[in-house]
Amino acid sequence: xxxxxxxxxxxxxxxxxxxxxxxxxxxxxxxxxxxxxxxxxxxxxxxxxxxxxxxxxxxxxxxxxxxxxxxxxxxxxxxxxxxxxxxxxxxxxxxxxxxxxxxxxxxxxxxxxxxxxxxxxxxxxxxxxxxxxxxxxxxxxxxxxxxxxxxxxxxxxxxxxxxxxxxxxxxxxxxxxxxxxxxxxxxxxxxxxxxxxxxxxxxxxxxxxxxxxxxxxxxxxxxxxxxxxxxxxxxxxxxxxxxxxxxxxxxxxxxxxxxxxxxxxxxxxxxxxxxx
Numbered sequence: 001x002x003x004x005x006x007x008x009x010x011x012x013x014x015x016x017x018x019x020x021x022x023x024x025x026x027x028x029x030x031x032x033x034x035x036x037x038x039x040x041x042x043x044x045x046x047x048x049x050x051x052x053x054x055x056x057x058x059x060x061x062x063x064x065x066x067x068x069x070x071x072x073x074x075x076x077x078x079x080x081x082x083x084x085x086x087x088x089x090x091x092x093x094x095x096x097x098x099x100x101x102x103x104x105x106x107x108x109x110x111x112x113x114x115x116x117x118x119x120x121x122x123x124x125x126x127x128x129x130x131x132x133x134x135x136x137x138x139x140x141x142x143x144x145x146x147x148x149x150x151x152x153x154x155x156x157x158x159x160x161x162x163x164x165x166x167x168x169x170x171x172x173x174x175x176x177x178x179x180x181x182x183x184x185x186x187x188x189x190x191x192x193x194x195x196x197x198x199x200x201x202x203x204x205x206x207x208x209x210x211x212x213x214x215x216x217x218x219x220x221x222x223x224x225x226x227x228x229x230x231x232x233x234x235x236x237x238x239x240x241x242x243x244x245x246x247x248x249x250x251x252x253x254x255x256x257x258x259x260x261x262x263x264x265x266x267x268x269x270x271x272x273x274x275x276x
Contacts, residue, residue: 022191023192026190026192026196027196030197031122034087034157034199035113035115035157036087037088037113039088040117042117050072052068052095053068054066055067057131057135057138059120059131059134061114061122062119063119064113064119064120064121064131065091065112065119066091066110066112066135067091067094067095067110069095069102070144071101071102071103072102073102073104073105074144075105077143077144078144078146079105079106079149079151079272080107080108080109080139080150081152081153082132082136082139082151082153082162082165083108083110083158084111084160084162084165085110085155085156085158086155086156086157087156087157087158089155090116090117091112092117094110097256098110101260106151106273111131111135113128113131124198125160125199125200128160129164129165132161132164132165133165136169148172149272150171150172151172151173151174151267152171152174153176154176155178156178156225156249159177159178159179159180159201159203160179160180160183160199160201160203161201162176163176163179163203166210167209172212173213173270174215176203176217177218177252177253178222178224178225178249178252179203179218179225179230180201181204181229181233182202182203182205183200203233204236207233207237208236211238212270213240213266214233214237215241215263215266216230216234217243217253217259218242219248220246222247222249224248224249230244
């Protein structure tokens with residue numbers, strides 16, 4: 001026996017209502033999904049690094065922490081990488097990988113996200129961008145920093161922070177590791193329209209307008225941020241270098257020492273540092 005027309009209409013209305021309720025719930029929790037600070041854990045062992053400078057920058061929502069790793073080899077004003085970490089990490093996790101840059105005469109500024117670690121506030125595209133702009137403006141007041149050789153680097157979600165900063169402040173190069181084109185591209189995973197994404201981080205637009213060199217590294221088997229995002233970013237950039245690893249997301253790069261040698265070679269080729 002065929003269902004009555006009004007029964008089908010009622011079923012359709014119930015499905016629409018349930019979907020709208022789902023979208024409202026998703027809208028409420030989406031920042032918890034994008035910024036899972038509840039999953040972050042401090043390293044069990046806090047290593048010490050020579051010359052590490054810990055400081056705080058003021059925001060409307062409270063202080064946010066930054067760490068500065070000076071180079072171990074200094075010859076006049078030096079280049080600095082401003083680094084933005086992944087979404088379930090802290091600045092505390094970065095030094096074991098980033099400290100190696102000091103041997104090449106490069107300083108590193110690690111900027112925390114609002115609400116992460118010991119920092120106050122709540123993370124969003126707006127608040128993260130404001131924090132990184134403030135950190136940048138404070139960095140360029142240092143007399144030991146070569147402001148013409150500031151490099152912006154982001155890992156995973158941090159690519160969004162790096163690109164957001166690149167849209168407002170000058171930099172010599174942009175380094176993106178396992179980074180996405182924009183977060184709207186992931187809305188289909190949740191059966192939701194892209195316009196509901198509150199923090200889209202339009203990296204593709206930024207890279208398309210960026211006039212300096214861009215270094216992109218990505219795992220070909222990345223199950224979190226598909227490799228197609230790296231290809232799109234590379235095609236959009238005016239001057240790009242794409243390095244592909246046979247890895248997933250969390251094991252990219254597979255060897256940090258080898259990764260830095262590749263990045264340093266890139267810096268040498270574009271004149272940020274002298275040939276070693």
